[in-house]
Each structure stands twice: as C-alpha cells, then as structure tokens.
Amino acid sequence: MPEQRNALPFEPKGSGKVNKPASGTPRQEAIPRYVADRMARRVAVYAGLPSLAGMGVFVGSYFLVTRGIADIAPGLTLTGSGLFFLLGLVGLSVGVLTSSWDPEPGSLLGFENFKPNVQRMKESIRAQKQQQKQEKS
Incomplete structure (x- = not known):
C-alpha cells in the first residue's frame, strides 16, 4: 500500500501519487548513467576552465598592481x-x-553531437507541451 503524504507547497499538482516500479521491473531513466557522467565531465571542463580563468584575472591583476609591474x-x-x-x-x-x-564516448570536443542533441531537446519540449495540453483537456 503506497504511503499517503501531504504535498509540499512547491510541488506540482498531482505529484502526491507515488509511482514505484514493480520489484522485478528495471527502472527506466530519462538520461542513461553513462551519458550523465559524460555530461558532468564536459560541464566541468567547459564551465570550470573559464570560471577558473575568471578568478585568475583577479589574482593576476592583484599581483601585477601590487608589484608595480602594471x-x-x-x-x-x-x-x-x-x-x-x-x-x-x-x-x-x-x-x-x-x-x-x-x-561510445565520441570525439574530444563533441561538437558533432551538438545538432542532434538540440533536436532531442526540442522534441522533448514539444512532447511535454503536448502532454500538458492533453492533461488539461
């Protein structure tokens, strides 16, 4: 018997139902684990390096100004x-x-995956909007 609980103030309507898969059924993930790990590594590189450089600008400027170099x-x-x-x-x-x-992991920079992934994202958004329209009807 599923647990009954009160919905939190920020939860969307209808989320009070707990849908657990049957014990023998594998849980389907929206994003496979190996893809999520790959995304995390790429985000760490593509966002981390520029962020470190942003902090480095402050440190470098401080060093140059305090030493009288520039x-x-x-x-x-x-x-x-x-x-x-x-x-x-x-x-x-x-x-x-x-x-x-x-x-397979693909190439080092992965720009060949950009266009197909944007298409996937657009299709997913379109499907969600269509599903929301059907739920309202």
Missing part, C-alpha cells in the same frame, strides 16, 4: 573576469549539448 584599471579587471564567467555560463549548456548519447 597599472590596471579596476574596470578592466572586472570586465575581463566577467567575460570569463559569462563564457563559463555558456560552457554549462555546451557541455551538456556536446555529450554523446551513444555507448
């Missing part, structure tokens, strides 16, 4: 680090969208 305007430091952090933000999406969904 006179760097604070606005230039802020702009430079901001651009790297923005690049890191773009890297989050690129890291996910360049991951291969095949069991």
Whole structure:
C-alpha cells in the first residue's frame, strides 16, 4: 500500500501519487548513467576552465598592481573576469549539448553531437507541451 503524504507547497499538482516500479521491473531513466557522467565531465571542463580563468584575472591583476609591474584599471579587471564567467555560463549548456548519447564516448570536443542533441531537446519540449495540453483537456 503506497504511503499517503501531504504535498509540499512547491510541488506540482498531482505529484502526491507515488509511482514505484514493480520489484522485478528495471527502472527506466530519462538520461542513461553513462551519458550523465559524460555530461558532468564536459560541464566541468567547459564551465570550470573559464570560471577558473575568471578568478585568475583577479589574482593576476592583484599581483601585477601590487608589484608595480602594471597599472590596471579596476574596470578592466572586472570586465575581463566577467567575460570569463559569462563564457563559463555558456560552457554549462555546451557541455551538456556536446555529450554523446551513444555507448561510445565520441570525439574530444563533441561538437558533432551538438545538432542532434538540440533536436532531442526540442522534441522533448514539444512532447511535454503536448502532454500538458492533453492533461488539461
């Protein structure tokens, strides 16, 4: 007998039902584990390196100014680090969208997977919208 509980204030309507798969049935995942791991590694590289560079701009500017090597305007430091952090933000999406969904890992940069993954994303959004329309009817 499934547990009955009160829905939390931020839960969508209808989420109070607990749908557990039968004990012998394997659980189907939206994203396979090997793909999720691959996405995590790519995000760490594509978002992590620019973010580290953004922090490095602050450290490098501080070092250059305090040693008297260069006179760097604070606005230039802020702009430079901001651009790297923005690049890191773009890297989050690129890291996910360049991951291969095949069991084989694909190429190093993975840009050949970008277009098919964008198509998958569009189809998924379209299917969710269609499902929501059917539920409202």
